[in-house]
Amino acid sequence: MDEEVIIIKKPKYLNLIPILLIAFVLFKTVYTTNFLDIFLKLISPFIWALAIAYLLNPLMMVMEKKLKLRRLICLIIIYIFLIGLIILFITIITPRIVENIKHINNSFPEYLETAEEWLILQSSNLEFLQKYGVYDYFEENLNSIIDTFGGNISVTLSRTISRLINITSALLNFVLGVVISIYMLKDKEIFIKQIKKLLYAIFSVNKVDYMVSVLKELNTVFSKYLIGKIIDSIIIGILCFFGLLIIGVRYPLVLSSIVGITNMIPYFGPFIGMIPAIIVTLFYSPIKALWVGLFILALQQFDGLYLGPKILGTQVGLKPLWVISAIIIGGGLFGVVGMLLAIPVTGMIKTLLSKYINSKLSNKNVNL
Secondary structure (H helix, E strand, C coil): CCCCCCCCCCCHHHHHHHHHHHHHHHHHHHHHCCHHHHHHHHHHHHHHHHHHHHHHHHHHHHHHHHCCCCHHHHHHHHHHHHHHHHHHHHHHHHHHHHHHHHHHHHHHHHHHHHHHHHHHHHHHCCHHHHHCCHHHHHHHHHHHHHHHHHHHHHHHHHHHHHHHHCCHHHHHHHHHHHHHHHHHHHCHHHHHHHHHHHHHHHCCHHHHHHHHHHHHHHHHHHHHHHHHHHHHHHHHHHHHHHHHHHHCCCCHHHHHHHHHHHCCCCCHHHHHHHHHHHHHHHHHCHHHHHHHHHHHHHHHHHHHHHHHHHHHCCCCCCCHHHHHHHHHHHHHHHHHHHHHHHHHHHHHHHHHHHHHHHHHHHHCCCCC
16 A cells, blocks of 8 residues: 655645845844945945046046057056045145144134124224224123124034044945055946947837937036036145145145135135135234135136136036026035036936927927
8 A cells, every 4th residue: 555645735834934024134133223324334335436547547548548548557557646636635645734723723722712802892992882882892792792603613623623533433444445546447338338229129129229318418517517527626635725825825835725626616605715814814813814815716717718628628518597596405405515516417417408408399399
C-alpha cells in the first residue's frame, strides 16, 4: 500500500508577515527620527560631487577641445589647482577671516562708545532738538539703543564665528564630494548613456528627444549664468580687496569677501555688500567710510557696465522687473540661497514657458 503524502498548506496570511515587518521598520524610521535629515545627510556628498562636477565640466571640456589634452591629464591639472585653492582657503584665508571677525567683535564696545560720544556731541549742537525735547529723549534712551544694537551685532558675529569653526561635517562631505566628482567627470558619458537608456525604456522616443533638447537648453542657460557670475564676483572681490588696502581700511579681507559674495545677487547685492564696509569703517574714520562707499559704488558701476556684460553676455534674457521679482520671491522663500539662484532658475522657467507657449500657438496657427 502506497504511503499517503500529507501536504500541509501554509496559511495565506503568513505571506503578509515580511511586508508587515518592512512597513513597521519604515514607519519607525520615518516617525521616530527625522527621515528627511537622515536622507539629506546620506546624499550630501553626492550633492557636493554633482555641484563640483557641474562647475568643473566646462573647464574640462575647454581643455579637451582647445588644448587637445587627454581627459586624465585634464582632471589631474584641474584637481591639483582645485586642491591648491582649498588648501589656500583653509590654511590662510579662513583663519584670517575668523581673526578679523573676532577682532571686530572685540572692538565693538570701543566703537560703540566712540559713536555714542559723537552722537551726543552732534545732538547737543542742534538747538531745535533741545527746544522740542527731542534731545532729552535721545540722551535718556541712547544707552539702551546702543546696547541693543551692539548686542545684536555681537550675537551675529558670534554665530558667524561658530559656523566658521564648526564645519567639520560639511568639510568632510565636501572632501568626499571632490573625490566622487572625479569619477563623475571621468565617466560622464557612460552615466549619461545609462540615464538615456532608462528614459528611452520608460518613455517614447519623441518624448525623450524633446526632454534631452530642453535639458540641453536649460543647462546652457543655467551654467552660463552661474559660472559666469562666480568668475565675475571673484574678480570684483579681488579688486575690492586691493582697493580697500590702498584706502587703508581695517579688515579688508572680510569686507571684500562680503562684497564679492553679495555681488552674486543682481541689483541688490552691491548695496548689501557696501553697507557692512561703510558701517565698520564709519566707527573709526568717517572720511575713510566716505571713500569706501565711493570706491565700492564705482567698482559696482564698472562691473555692471563693463565687466559683467563681458563675462555674462546677455545673461538669461530677463527684464529688470522679472529679475527684481525673482530675487524678492527667492529670498523670501529660501533666504540667501534663493536670492543667489533666483536668476538662473527664473531663466530656466522662462525657457520652459516660452517653449510651451510657442508650441501651443503653433498648433493653433497663431503668429504674434
